[in-house]
Amino acid sequence: MATKVVMEALSPTMEEGRLVKWSKNEGDQIKSGDVLAEVETDKAVMELVARGDGVLRKRLANEGDASPVGTLLAVIAAPDENIDSIVGAAAPAGGAAPAAKSDTAAQSPAPNKTVADTKETAGASAVPQTPAQSQGEASTPPQQKTSSAPSAPPARPAAPRPPSPPAAPRGNGSSRPSAPQAGGRQRSSPLARRLASERGIQLGGIQGSGPGGRILKRDIENAKATGAASGRSAAAERLAAEGDFKDVALTQIRKTIARRLSESNGPVPTFFLTAEFDATRAAELRSQLAEMGDEYKASFNDIVIKAVALALAEHPEINAHWLADKIRQFNRIHVAMAVAVEDGLITPVLFDADRMTLWEISAKARELAKKARERKLVPEEYTGSTFSVSNLGMFGIDQFTAIINPPEAGILAIGGVEQKPVVIDGQLEVRERMRVTMSCDHRVIDGAMGAKFLQTLQRYFENPISLLI
Numbered sequence: 001m002a003t004k005v006v007m008e009a010l011s012p013t014m015e016e017g018r019l020v021k022w023s024k025n026e027g028d029q030i031k032s033g034d035v036l037a038e039v040e041t042d043k044a045v046m047e048l049v050a051r052g053d054g055v056l057r058k059r060l061a062n063e064g065d066a067s068p069v070g071t072l073l074a075v076i077a078a079p080d081e082n083i084d085s086i087v088g089a090a091a092p093a094g095g096a097a098p099a100a101k102s103d104t105a106a107q108s109p110a111p112n113k114t115v116a117d118t119k120e121t122a123g124a125s126a127v128p129q130t131p132a133q134s135q136g137e138a139s140t141p142p143q144q145k146t147s148s149a150p151s152a153p154p155a156r157p158a159a160p161r162p163p164s165p166p167a168a169p170r171g172n173g174s175s176r177p178s179a180p181q182a183g184g185r186q187r188s189s190p191l192a193r194r195l196a197s198e199r200g201i202q203l204g205g206i207q208g209s210g211p212g213g214r215i216l217k218r219d220i221e222n223a224k225a226t227g228a229a230s231g232r233s234a235a236a237e238r239l240a241a242e243g244d245f246k247d248v249a250l251t252q253i254r255k256t257i258a259r260r261l262s263e264s265n266g267p268v269p270t271f272f273l274t275a276e277f278d279a280t281r282a283a284e285l286r287s288q289l290a291e292m293g294d295e296y297k298a299s300f301n302d303i304v305i306k307a308v309a310l311a312l313a314e315h316p317e318i319n320a321h322w323l324a325d326k327i328r329q330f331n332r333i334h335v336a337m338a339v340a341v342e343d344g345l346i347t348p349v350l351f352d353a354d355r356m357t358l359w360e361i362s363a364k365a366r367e368l369a370k371k372a373r374e375r376k377l378v379p380e381e382y383t384g385s386t387f388s389v390s391n392l393g394m395f396g397i398d399q400f401t402a403i404i405n406p407p408e409a410g411i412l413a414i415g416g417v418e419q420k421p422v423v424i425d426g427q428l429e430v431r432e433r434m435r436v437t438m439s440c441d442h443r444v445i446d447g448a449m450g451a452k453f454l455q456t457l458q459r460y461f462e463n464p465i466s467l468l469i
Contacts, residue, residue, distance in 0.1 A: 001052075001077075001081075002054070002057075002075055002076065002077035002078075002081055002083055002086055003050070003051055003052030003053075003054060003075070003076040003077070004072055004075060004086065005036060005048070005050070005051070005072070005073045005074035005075065005076060006069075006070055006071060006072055006073060007039070007048075007067045007068065007069050007070060007071045007073055008039075008048060008069065009069045010039060010041045010046040010048070010379070011041045011042060011044075011046070011379040011383070012379060012383050013042055013256060013383075014041045014042050014069060015042070015068065015069060016066055016067060016068045016069060016255075017039040017040060017041050017066065017067060017069070018039065018040040018064065018065065018066040018067075018251070019037055019038075019039055019061050019062070019063055019064065019065050019066075019067065019073065020037070020038040020039060020040050020045055020063065020064075021037060021038045021063055022036070022037050022059060022063060023035045023036055023037055023038065024036050024037075024056050025056065025059075026056055026057065026058060026059055027055060027056065028055070028056045029054075029055060030050045030052075030053060030054055030055065030056050030076050031050065031053050032049075032050055032051060032052055032053055033049055033050060034049060034050045035047045035048070035049055035050075036048050036049060036050050036056070036074065037073070040251065040375075042255065042256035044346075044375045044376065044377045044378070044379075044382075045375045045376075046378075048073075050076060052076050053076070054076040054077050054078055054081075055076065055077065055078065055079050056074060056075075056076055057074075057075050057076065057077045057079075057081075057083055058074060058075045058083060058087055059073070059074045060072055060073055060074055060075070060087070060090060061073045061074070072086075072090040075087065187208065187210075187212060187213060187214040187215065188203055188208065188214060188215035188216075189210070189214065189215065189216055189217065191216075191217050192215045192216055192217050192219065192220050195217060195220040195221075196215075196220050199220070201220060201223055203215055205223075206219050206220070206223050207219070251343045251344070254343055254344050268322075268404055268406060268441050268443075269441070269442040269443060270403075270404060270439050270440065270441060270442065271439075271440050271442055271447065271450075272401050272437055272438065272439055272440070273437065273438045273440065273447070273450045273451060273454055274399065274435060274436070274437045274438075275435070275436055275454045275458060276433055276434070276435045276436075277433070277434050277435075277436065277457075277458050277461050277462055278422075278431055278432070278433060278462050279300070279417045279431075279432040279433060279434040279461070279462075280431045280432045281462060281463065281464055281465075282300060282303050282417075282432075282434075282461060282462075282464045283300075283417065283432045285298075285303070285464045285465070286298060286299070286300070286303070295359065296359060297362065298358050298359065298361075298362045299362065299365075300391075300393065300414075300417055300434070301337070301365065301389075301391045301393075301414065302358060302361050302362040302365055303358065303461065303464055303467065304389060304391070304412075304414055304436075304461065305335055305337060305350060305353060305361055305365065305389060306353070306356075306358050306361055306460075306467045307457055307460035307461045307464075307467060308335055308353075308387065308389060308412060308457060309333050309335055309350075309353035309354035309356075310354055310460050310466075310467070311453055311456040311457040311460055312333045312335075312354065312386075312387055312453075313333060313354045314456050315449075315452065315453045315456060316329045316330070316331070317329060317444075317445070317449060318387065318409060318410055318445060318449070318450070318453045319333055319386050319387055320386070320409045320444050321386070321407040321408060321409065322406070322407050322409060322441055322443050322444050323407060327409075327443075327444055330386045332351075332352055332386070333352065333353055333354045333386060333387070334349050334350065334351045334352065334353065334384055334385045334386045334387075335349070335350045335353040335385065335386070335387055335388070335389060336348065336349045336350075336382075336385030336387070336388040336389070336405070337349075337350065337365060337368075337369075337388070337389055337390075337391075338388065338389070338390035338391070338402070339368070339369045339372040339373070341372055341373055341375070342373070346372050346377065346382055347382060347385060347388055347405065348368035348369070348371070348372055348377055348381050348382050349368075349381065349382060349383070349384055349385045350364055350365065350368070351384070357468075358467050358468060368381060385405075385408065386408065387408060387409075387410060387411070387412075388402075388404075388405050388408060388410075388411040388412070389411065389412045389413075389414060390402040390411060390412070390413050390414065391413075391414040392413070392414070392415070392416075393414055393415050393416030393417060393434070394416070395416075396416060397415055397416060398415045398416050398418060398435055399413075399415045399435045399437060400413050400415065400437065401413055401437050401439055402437070402439055403439065404439050404440075404441055408441075409440065409441045409443075409444035409445050410438055410439060410440050410441065410444075410445055410450070411438070411439050412436055412437070412438050412439075412457075413436065413437040413438075413439065414434070414436050415434060415435040415436065415437075416434070417432050417433070417434045418432070418433060418434075419431070419432060419433070420433045436454070436457075438450055438453070438454060
């Protein structure tokens with residue numbers, strides 16, 4: 001019996017996936033559990049495995065295609081089994097089976113042109129394809145292609161150079177052609193100079209067609225059309241090659257970030273609490289631990305996470321989710337840490353962080369961050385958090401606000417550690433200081449409630465020896 005291979009929900013929040021790479025070809029023998037393809041979800045790149053035995057009879061999606069969860073991607077069946085009805089039923093929803101792309105259709109679309117480029121090449125170049133046109137043609141056989149754009153006329157040949165008028169006879173009866181203007185500069189019309197400046201063309205590389213070699217407007221236009229302007233600046237060359245802009249396709253993780261944060265920034269009534277902590281003792285603790293060996297090293301982020309976990313244990317009302325008809329307070333503390341990846345961010349989770357030692361948090365945080373950047377996290381490693389932290393201090397940011405990740409009730413934004421003059425017991429001292437800002441969902445957390453949590457957090461952070469007990 002035929003087995004349908006569909007786009008599975010490989011993460012709890014996944015709504016669609018992008019097929020990164022097929023691992024099996026049509027005609028390959030398949031066993032249940034074999035890896036068929038790699039799929040980019042909203043969080044990571046996951047493996048799509050076979051759910052039946054047989055032969056991979058038909059692949060219905062191309063590498064790079066994004067498909068909603070449930071879309072038919074392939075069919076596994078016996079070699080002689082008729083699968084026409086399965087493939088035919090999938091065509092209206094998932095589209096017809098992809099046809100082979102021709103070399104011409106597979107090429108990148110022409111770059112976008114500037115207004116000036118459009119004017120100067122009107123009638124001399126083909127209408128550039130848009131990405132949508134290119135994709136649409138990719139599945140159409142060459143002999144069936146149609147286009148609403150007119151075919152490009154041949155490039156206009158350079159205007160013939162008129163003969164120079166004879167020079168007026170001089171005293172000895174000899175004649176000579178007119179020389180360039182004084183100073184050795186090439187003669188050119190004002191309009192030609194303006195066009196050359198706009199298009200980054202050096203006049204020295206152009207042979208003028210006007211009287212006495214004077215450069216005219218048509219010479220600038222012809223130089224652009226025929227590629228004779230070899231002296232253009234590097235910036236002008238790059239602009240001509242790349243156009244004014246480029247469109248970057250959304251990855252699955254970027255789509256999810258946009259959707260999730262839109263859900264937060266609008267509906268969630270958020271307020272912010274900022275406090276400045278003394279980080280001098282935390283800095284001293286880091287130095288002492290580093291002297292003990294690499295296995296004892298801990299970052300400021302590790303120290304903050306441990307302090308946050310202990311503070312949440314004393315304030316379960318902060319360690320909560322908003323669930324529309326109720327507030328759920330958690331007895332276990334799972335702290336998510338924001339990790340920047342190539343095309344967005346992801347929040348791997350340190351489960352039961354309050355029960356972990358500082359060194360366990362440090363080792364686990366490094367492991368999760370590495371897996372996140374390599375897109376190797378599994379759903380169990382980035383779901384289930386009860387509170388989040390985000391640190392931009394390593395980028396030189398001293399203070400910022402972070403957006404809550406629903407249904408969590410709060411997130412802590414950590415700034416950088418810097419030396420500042422402060423007054424302690426009436427004396428001016430230079431101390432290590434760090435600012436934190438807590439974003440709070442006002443439906444769950446009141447101002448005083450959040451302030452008390454930050455006071456507890458400050459107590460743990462400024463007395464880091466308590467984190468080692």
